[in-house]
Amino acid sequence: MxxxxxxxxxxxxxxxxxxxxxxxxxxxxxxxxxxxxxxxxxxxxxxxxxxxxxxxxxxxxxxxxxxxxxxxxxxxxxxxxxxxxxxxxxxxxxxxLGLTHDWKVAIVGAGNLGKALARYGGFESRGFDVVAIFDADQMVVGNEVGWLRVSDVADLETVLHRTGANMVVLALPAAVAQGICDRVVAAGVHSVLSFAPVMLQVPEGVNLRKVDMATELQILAYHAQRAQAPGQTA
Incomplete structure (x- = not known):
């Protein structure tokens, strides 16, 4: 994406x-x-x-x-x-691109998006090993997603350390994303991919990438509108 x-x-x-x-x-x-x-x-x-x-x-x-x-x-x-x-x-x-390194990915958020990412088979073939998935909902913690078992986000730091995760994907609501991001960075993970619909603040030296699907759709809508207008090209 x-x-x-x-x-x-x-x-x-x-x-x-x-x-x-x-x-x-x-x-x-x-x-x-x-x-x-x-x-x-x-x-x-x-x-x-x-x-x-x-x-x-x-x-x-x-x-x-x-x-x-x-x-x-x-x-x-x-x-x-x-x-x-x-x-x-x-x-x-x-x-x-750094793909010869050992990249271990943890996903925070076991909602629909997080589960879909955890089950995606294309990561491993590209050098990314999904090693953990977290959620705060006790009705979700302990459930299996693919071959992973959902961990309690309260144990975030412990599991990140145990699994050796060096990349984290945030599939979270905006209200909690910054707090979780802060914990991830404090735990020593400096590569973060965020799907949260909010601007996150990270210290210098932390690589943060933000995927905003709503913004992508808005840009597509702009080009589609231009393509449909007389005399306009996308």
């Missing part, structure tokens, strides 16, 4: 051959790198070994020049007339 309102910062690229830190990758390029990785993984599944920049750009919905510029941030330039080796480029982008 696309985050419209976030505190995302540029991320480091891959160090050069001498071990020197790479330049920061701009956030917009990071977002597009995820598209390239998805396209490359599809090609891998189809048994494709090499791909041209034009074909990869088309599959990702960007221009060839944008693709080449983005890939230059991770030190991959391809070979003229040959293109990119799909498996190598996939590994290279995954490393730049």
């Amino acid at each position: 696309t985050s419209l309102d976030s505190t995302s910062q540029p991320v480091p690229g891959i160090p050069d051959a001498a071990g020197a830190p790479a330049k920061q990758i701009p956030p917009a390029a990071v977002a597009r790198l995820t598209l390239y990785l998805r396209a490359l993984n599809t090609l891998l599944a189809e048994g494709v070994e090499r791909v041209s920049s034009d074909s990869l750009a088309e599959a990702s919905g960007v221009s060839s020049s944008t693709l080449r510029k983005d890939l230059s941030h991770v030190g991959s330039y391809g070979t003229r007339g040959v293109g990119y080796e799909v498996q190598y480029l996939s590994r290279h982008i995954a490393a730049a």
Whole structure:
């Protein structure tokens, strides 16, 4: 899902051959790198070994020049007339995005959204292991969601420590989101994805991304309205 309102910062690229830190990758390029990785993984599944920049750009919905510029941030330039080796480029982008690390995700909120996220099978294939789900409702605590058992949010810090969770997803009402976010950060988790319909405040050094589906729908409505108006294009 696309985050419209976030505190995302540029991320480091891959160090050069001498071990020197790479330049920061701009956030917009990071977002597009995820598209390239998805396209490359599809090609891998189809048994494709090499791909041209034009074909990869088309599959990702960007221009060839944008693709080449983005890939230059991770030190991959391809070979003229040959293109990119799909498996190598996939590994290279995954490393730049941090997907070679062990990411353990905890979900706070076992409502409809939280349960749907916990049951989503696509996280594991992309390097994310959902290790815990929490709720405050005692009628929900102890129930099974997929292979997980819902933990009491009162035990948040203990379970985060026990499971080694290093990412947290907040699927919470606005009224309680900030308090839970504060506890998550205090417990040492510095990567937070929030679906709560409220602006959260986090300390410097904490990566917070906010997914606002209502805002996304409003933007879609704007473009749909323009597309329907005489003489207008989306």
